[in-house]
Amino acid sequence: MSLLMxxxxxxxxxxxxxxxxxxxxxxALPDTLPARLLELALRHPERVALRHKRLGVWEELTxxxxxxxxxxxxRGLWELGVRAGDAVxxxxxxxxxxxxxxxxxxxxxxxxxxxxxxxxxPDVAYIxxxxxxxxxxxxxxxxxxxxxxxxxxxxxxEHVVGFDARGTRHVDxxxxxxxxxxxxxxxxxxxxxxxxxxxxxxAPHTPSMVVYTSGTTGQPKGALLSAYNVLDSAGExxxxxxxxxxxxxxxxxxxxxxxxxxxxxxxPLSAGCVVHFGESLDTVREDLRxxxxxxxxxxxxxxxxxxxSVSLRMKDASWLxxxxxxxxxxxxxxxxxxxxxxxxxxxxxxxxxxxxxCVFRPxxxxxxxxxxxxxVTGAAPVSAELLEWFDGVGVAICEGYGQTECAGxxxxxxxGRRRLGSVGRPIxxxxxxxAEDGEVLVRGSNVFCGYLHRPDxxxxxxxxxxxxxxxxxxxxxxxGFLFITGRKKELLITSGGKNLSPEKIENALKTSPYIxxxxxxxxxxxxxxxxVQLDEEAVSDWATRQRLPHTSYADLAANxxxxxxxxxxxxxxxxxxxxxEQVRAFRILPKELHQDDGVLTATxxxxxxxxxxxxxxxxxxxxxxxxx
Amino acid sequence: xxxxxxxxxxxxDLALYPDVWHRLAMVLGRATALAFPFLASARWVGVGNxxxxxxxxxxxxxxxxxxxxxxxxxxxxFLALGAYTAAVLGQKLGLPFWLLLPASxxxxxxxxxxxxxxxxxxxxxxxxxxxxxLVLLVQHVxxxxxxxxxxxxxxxxxxxxxxxxxxxxxxxxxxxxxGGVVLRFEQKLYFxxxxxxxxTAQVTHNVQRxxxxxxxxxxxxxxxxxxxxxxxxxxxxxxxFGLSSSLAGVAGAMFAFQQQYLTVEPPFDLGMxxxxxxxxxxxGIGTVFGAVAGALAFTFLTPLAEEVGSALPFLDRLSSAQQxxxxxxxxxxxxxxxEPMGLFGLWxxxxxxxxxxxxxx
Numbered sequence: 001m002s003l004l005m006x007x008x009x010x011x012x013x014x015x016x017x018x019x020x021x022x023x024x025x026x027x028a029l030p031d032t033l034p035a036r037l038l039e040l041a042l043r044h045p046e047r048v049a050l051r052h053k054r055l056g057v058w059e060e061l062t063x064x065x066x067x068x069x070x071x072x073x074x075r076g077l078w079e080l081g082v083r084a085g086d087a088v089x090x091x092x093x094x095x096x097x098x099x100x101x102x103x104x105x106x107x108x109x110x111x112x113x114x115x116x117x118x119x120x121x122p123d124v125a126y127i128x129x130x131x132x133x134x135x136x137x138x139x140x141x142x143x144x145x146x147x148x149x150x151x152x153x154x155x156x157x158e159h160v161v162g163f164d165a166r167g168t169r170h171v172d173x174x175x176x177x178x179x180x181x182x183x184x185x186x187x188x189x190x191x192x193x194x195x196x197x198x199x200x201x202x203a204p205h206t207p208s209m210v211v212y213t214s215g216t217t218g219q220p221k222g223a224l225l226s227a228y229n230v231l232d233s234a235g236e237x238x239x240x241x242x243x244x245x246x247x248x249x250x251x252x253x254x255x256x257x258x259x260x261x262x263x264x265x266x267x268p269l270s271a272g273c274v275v276h277f278g279e280s281l282d283t284v285r286e287d288l289r290x291x292x293x294x295x296x297x298x299x300x301x302x303x304x305x306x307x308x309s310v311s312l313r314m315k316d317a318s319w320l321x322x323x324x325x326x327x328x329x330x331x332x333x334x335x336x337x338x339x340x341x342x343x344x345x346x347x348x349x350x351x352x353x354x355x356x357x358c359v360f361r362p363x364x365x366x367x368x369x370x371x372x373x374x375x376v377t378g379a380a381p382v383s384a385e386l387l388e389w390f391d392g393v394g395v396a397i398c399e400g401y402g403q404t405e406c407a408g409x410x411x412x413x414x415x416g417r418r419r420l421g422s423v424g425r426p427i428x429x430x431x432x433x434x435a436e437d438g439e440v441l442v443r444g445s446n447v448f449c450g451y452l453h454r455p456d457x458x459x460x461x462x463x464x465x466x467x468x469x470x471x472x473x474x475x476x477x478x479x480g481f482l483f484i485t486g487r488k489k490e491l492l493i494t495s496g497g498k499n500l501s502p503e504k505i506e507n508a509l510k511t512s513p514y515i516x517x518x519x520x521x522x523x524x525x526x527x528x529x530x531x532v533q534l535d536e537e538a539v540s541d542w543a544t545r546q547r548l549p550h551t552s553y554a555d556l557a558a559n560x561x562x563x564x565x566x567x568x569x570x571x572x573x574x575x576x577x578x579x580x581e582q583v584r585a586f587r588i589l590p591k592e593l594h595q596d597d598g599v600l601t602a603t604x605x606x607x608x609x610x611x612x613x614x615x616x617x618x619x620x621x622x623x624x625x626x627x628x
Numbered sequence: 629x630x631x632x633x634x635x636x637x638x639x640x641d642l643a644l645y646p647d648v649w650h651r652l653a654m655v656l657g658r659a660t661a662l663a664f665p666f667l668a669s670a671r672w673v674g675v676g677n678x679x680x681x682x683x684x685x686x687x688x689x690x691x692x693x694x695x696x697x698x699x700x701x702x703x704x705x706f707l708a709l710g711a712y713t714a715a716v717l718g719q720k721l722g723l724p725f726w727l728l729l730p731a732s733x734x735x736x737x738x739x740x741x742x743x744x745x746x747x748x749x750x751x752x753x754x755x756x757x758x759x760x761x762l763v764l765l766v767q768h769v770x771x772x773x774x775x776x777x778x779x780x781x782x783x784x785x786x787x788x789x790x791x792x793x794x795x796x797x798x799x800x801x802x803x804x805x806x807g808g809v810v811l812r813f814e815q816k817l818y819f820x821x822x823x824x825x826x827x828t829a830q831v832t833h834n835v836q837r838x839x840x841x842x843x844x845x846x847x848x849x850x851x852x853x854x855x856x857x858x859x860x861x862x863x864x865x866x867x868x869f870g871l872s873s874s875l876a877g878v879a880g881a882m883f884a885f886q887q888q889y890l891t892v893e894p895p896f897d898l899g900m901x902x903x904x905x906x907x908x909x910x911x912g913i914g915t916v917f918g919a920v921a922g923a924l925a926f927t928f929l930t931p932l933a934e935e936v937g938s939a940l941p942f943l944d945r946l947s948s949a950q951q952x953x954x955x956x957x958x959x960x961x962x963x964x965x966x967e968p969m970g971l972f973g974l975w976x977x978x979x980x981x982x983x984x985x986x987x988x989x
Contacts, residue, residue, distance in 0.1 A: 057635055057637060057640075058636045059636070290635075313987045314986070314987065316989065321986050321988065363986055366984075366986075366987060
């Protein structure tokens with residue numbers, strides 16, 4: 001019922017009331033993220049800002065409650081001795097407290113540092129040392145244990161706050177404080193006008209966030225971002241993508257990553273959309289289906305997984321459903337291609353409408369993408385094949401491109417003008433140029449302030465003219481669309497002298513539902529080969545259908561029938577590749593890649609060199625035997 | 629199914645009719661139920677009344693057997709107790725019918741609890757045998773008190789509107805006129821029964837959704853595990869016996885009102901107990917939907933089979949009662965073989981087919 005009322009209110013715009021004195025004062029504050037929050041909370045105090053699913057119910061927080069949380073956190077941090085320029089680290093899954101702590105620290109002029117909650121103890125210790133954090137906010141007992149374990153290595157950490165006190169009562173560490181105590185003290189000490197006075201002292205160009213790069217090639221570096229960096233580009237994005245207060249977002253990718261920060265912090269604080277926090281990482285699929293967000297960011301891995309799960313489940317569908325699905329996805333793909341090229345006929349439209357009712361709509365419902373107006377992929381290269389498949393079922397995915405060093409986004413595909421394979425055009429206010437060696441250079445308001453405590457690395461990345469060297473190789477077409485062809489430092493140069501992009505080869509392999517990860521090899525070799533990690537779920541399902549007895553991943557990987565299956569999949573992938581890029585040999589990894597072994601980064605990106613170092617015999621066996 | 633609204637409070641999760649589709653189904657269902665006695669002939673309204681009695685009786689058995697897993701063949705005994713309580717108290721004390729309904733429930737519940745105490749140590753087949761004995765015991769008691777129950781010759785069941793003194797008291801059975809609409813006895817009875825059946829369904833549904841029902845189901849699935857989790861199996865079983873027998877008593881009183889004249893045997897014999905077990909199995913064991921659907925299907929199938937039976941080859945040589953028995957047996961057998969979850973399972977299958985579209989799960 002209330003939903004209906006709200007709809008009516010949207011349809012008939014109510015004249016804006018006269019801005020209050022507080023609102024005018026808030027608007028005059030320096031433009032920072034906490035100031036944006038203050039403004040939104042004064043403008044729409046009772047409108048829902050955040051939803052958090054706990055015990056099966058989506059608990060709602062209004063903008064006013066959001067602000068209250070941030071204010072109490074800011075005051076609490078101040079009480080713990082945090083001042084401008086200090087670092088505050090957050091080690092947690094996405095949840096409202098993350099935002100309270102992050103924005104609370106920023107309100108003091110301190111630096112908010114996110115740490116991946118999947119990080120093992122040494123990596124946590126490294127970031128705490130490198131950022132010189134004074135306060136660490138942890139999610140639960142698991143994370144508190146990490147803080148305690150690296151206590152000796154991190155003397156700089158003076159206080160540890162645990163969001164969830166369960167299981168931490170007997171932890172013997174004087175630094176530990178529960179979130180409840182921290183928050184209650186903060187709210188009790190808070191005086192009128194204190195928070196606003198803090199915000200008035202801030203400067204938009206001073207760094208306020210540290211985002212650690214994923215570190216595929218070395219130790220992660222902390223990129224310093226200012227409010228100006230992120231809000232300027234976010235403002236452009238809001239206009240370009242037409243995001244408004246009626247939009248909803250699901251926050252599920254790690255908030256330490258700049259891409260999720262855009263969708264959980266920068267966009268909502270610019271446009272006022274509602275952010276949803278699901279129950280846990282394991283329930284993303286269900287949370288997504290329940291929320292059905294209008295704006296959805298997926299990394300390629302998420303889209304690949306979605307595609308794989310659809311193909312897998314369709315195999316179990318009844319004859320009629322399968323027939324309809326096969327027919328309409330194949331036709332849908334053709335229609336979508338003609339639509340992109342602007343030559344869709346009336347028959348195409350009719351066919352699409354029919355497919356929409358029979359397959360596309362229900363499928364989107366199941367996936368939680370029915371209401372999604374804006375599906376975005378970014379943070380890693382994605383195969384055009386996958387985007388085309390989604391296009392064929394009515395989910396138009398826009399590709400974005402950017403680095404941590406340019407506040408996460410420098411290029412975006414304009415909705416409605418998509419070109420598969422391109423990462424889009426520079427967002428307004430950003431310049432893009434291709435250097436002589438093919439490297440993509442970016443300049444604009446979003447280019448970061450430098451690496452934390454690493455002026456040497458900063459100088460290597462940003463040149464004197466302010467151009468950010470992305471490290472990616474690409475080309476720009478006549479309309480300004482950027483095509484990324486590979487990483488500058490990671491090109492494979494075969495013994496024949498051909499420069500190949502491993503990503504392209506790996507993505508072609510990963511199009512197969514049975515291949516979860518692939519590592520292309522060929523540097524200095526006379527042909528390209530690959531190490532392949534099976535998708536255990538899909539391959540185990542396949543094995544069940546083939547009536548192959550199987551147990552673990554290792555067992556599947558060693559099974560000759562599975563090797564044959566992967567060989568067929570590799571052949572299919574080779575059809576998408578140029579002759580020199582084709583994979584002539586492969587081996588299945590005997591063990592899944594894992595962050596704890598150092599072969600994956602916290603963002604689940606493969607550290608190629610670490611994989612090479614971990615499996616030298618396996619690699620040599622492909623070249624030594626010379627049999628393909 | 630379209631994207632459901634987000635659940636933002638526990639109340640939303642508790643709602644009996646959470647969305648438009650449930651509300652639509654409820655309104656349509658109630659409208660059909662209300663229109664039925666005006667559209668159907670007197671004979672079919674009579675069948676409808678019998679069906680509503682069966683609904684209450686089947687819901688009662690569903691609590692005991694479906695939720696709590698206590699297989700009972702003694703259901704007829706509780707119905708008999710309820711029916712005879714209504715008859716005797718109405719005849720001897722002249723109590724109004726609206727007081728007879730709770731009185732019947734109370735008498736049956738007392739007996740049910742008494743039996744329940746003995747049944748606590750029994751499970752499965754042993755319990756079935758003991759409850760079977762209960763039917764014989766109740767039959768014997770009723771027949772050996774002819775000054776109250778009329779013995780073999782039976783007794784009439786009055787339906788006084790108020791406390792009857794000397795002379796003829798106004799009866800519920802008289803045709804009445806309400807706002808220009810003439811309401812015959814079977815129509816009035818239909819509305820009374822509809823109200824009782826709806827209330828019983830609501831109560832049963834709520835029992836199922838609350839901790840009481842969950843405790844019963846835990847005992848049904850594995851009583852030792854339930855006890856280990858802190859469920860008190862004694863309490864759950866006694867509650868099930870008490871609730872079930874009191875509702876069965878009400879169903880018995882309803883049965884008596886519809887029959888107007890009662891004898892002990894038939895109808896209160898083992899056959900009746902087995903019919904109720906068949907109803908909840910046919911409908912789908914363990915669900916409110918199953919009890920209601922099973923009772924309706926069971927009661928309507930018999931006269932329907934009589935109508936259809938004469939048109940079928942081979943069957944036309946049998947008597948109409950035999951035809952309906954044969955057809956009925958065939959339907960029940962088919963369900964047990966192909967859809968052991970009963971009508972409820974059938975409904976679930978249809979619903980899932982469309983809800984999971986385009987997948988299968």
